[in-house]
Amino acid sequence: MSIRFLTAQLAQQIDEELMNAVGAFSLDQLMELAGLACAQALSTVYSKERYPKVLVCCGPGNQGGDGLVAARHLGMFGYKPTVYMPKPGSKDIYQRLQKQCINMDIPIIPPSASIEELAHALRSSNVILDAIFGFSFKPPVRAPFDDALEFISASRLPIVSVDIPSGWDVEFGNAEGVGLNPDVLISLTAPKLGVQHFKGRHFLGGRFVPKAMQEKFKLNLPEYPGCDQIVELPRNYRM
Numbered sequence: 001m002s003i004r005f006l007t008a009q010l011a012q013q014i015d016e017e018l019m020n021a022v023g024a025f026s027l028d029q030l031m032e033l034a035g036l037a038c039a040q041a042l043s044t045v046y047s048k049e050r051y052p053k054v055l056v057c058c059g060p061g062n063q064g065g066d067g068l069v070a071a072r073h074l075g076m077f078g079y080k081p082t083v084y085m086p087k088p089g090s091k092d093i094y095q096r097l098q099k100q101c102i103n104m105d106i107p108i109i110p111p112s113a114s115i116e117e118l119a120h121a122l123r124s125s126n127v128i129l130d131a132i133f134g135f136s137f138k139p140p141v142r143a144p145f146d147d148a149l150e151f152i153s154a155s156r157l158p159i160v161s162v163d164i165p166s167g168w169d170v171e172f173g174n175a176e177g178v179g180l181n182p183d184v185l186i187s188l189t190a191p192k193l194g195v196q197h198f199k200g201r202h203f204l205g206g207r208f209v210p211k212a213m214q215e216k217f218k219l220n221l222p223e224y225p226g227c228d229q230i231v232e233l234p235r236n237y238r239m
Helices: 008-019 027-045 062-077 092-103 115-123 145-154 211-216
Strands: 053-058 080-084 127-131 159-162 184-188 201-205 230-232
Touching (some): 027 127, 027 201, 027 230, 062 127, 080 092
Parallel strands (some): 053 080, 159 184
8 A cells, every 4th residue: 555645634633643642752752753763864865974064954843853853863973963043943842952952062053143154054064954844834935934945945955854845835845936845855754745746865754653543544654674763765656
C-alpha cells in the first residue's frame, strides 16, 4: 500500500493524539526526536567535510524548536551550525532549546539584526536547514519572513527543509510561488499533501508513531532501516 499524505487537519489530529493520554508523549520528546532526524537527514546528504557550515533558520513555532534541536545535534556531529531567528518563539521550551545552543557556543543571529547580517551569514555558509514554517502555515508570507525567504532563495545554497518547505501551503504546495525550493525534504510523522510532487531527495523522520496509531490513521509508513531515525522515500512513491 502507498504511504498516506496528510491534510493539515489530519496532521494536527495526529500531533494532538501523540501528546494526549493515548500517545503520552511530551512536546519535548517529540521535538528531540524530530530534530535528531533532521540532523541525520542533513548529514546523510551533506557531509561535514564538504559542507561544514550550516545555517539553521528557525521560526517561532514548533518547527523552529525542531531546528534548534537539529542545530545542537549537528554541533555534536562535528558541523559548525549558526542559528538565524528572524522572530524567536516566546514559549519556555523555545527559550530552553536556545540556551542549549548557547551552551554549545553555537552562534545565534539576534532578531534585531539587519537583513544584511543574514546576507553575510549566507555567504559564510555551505548549506541551509529550513525550519521556519510548519504545517500550520498559511500564505501570504509576512514580515520579517518575506525578506528572509527572498535572501535564502537568492543565495543558491543547498536547502534542507523540515516537514514542509517554508512558504508552501501544507495542502496546495508552492501554489503562490513564494516558497523555498529545497533540494532535500525531511517529512515528520508522515508526508503532507502539499509535497506529493516534490522532486528532490525526500526522507521520512519521526520514528515514534506507535503501530496502533499508524494502523488507526492508515499511514502505511515504510520500515526504518536498522537504528536509523530516517528512511529515504523512493522517487516513484505515490499517494
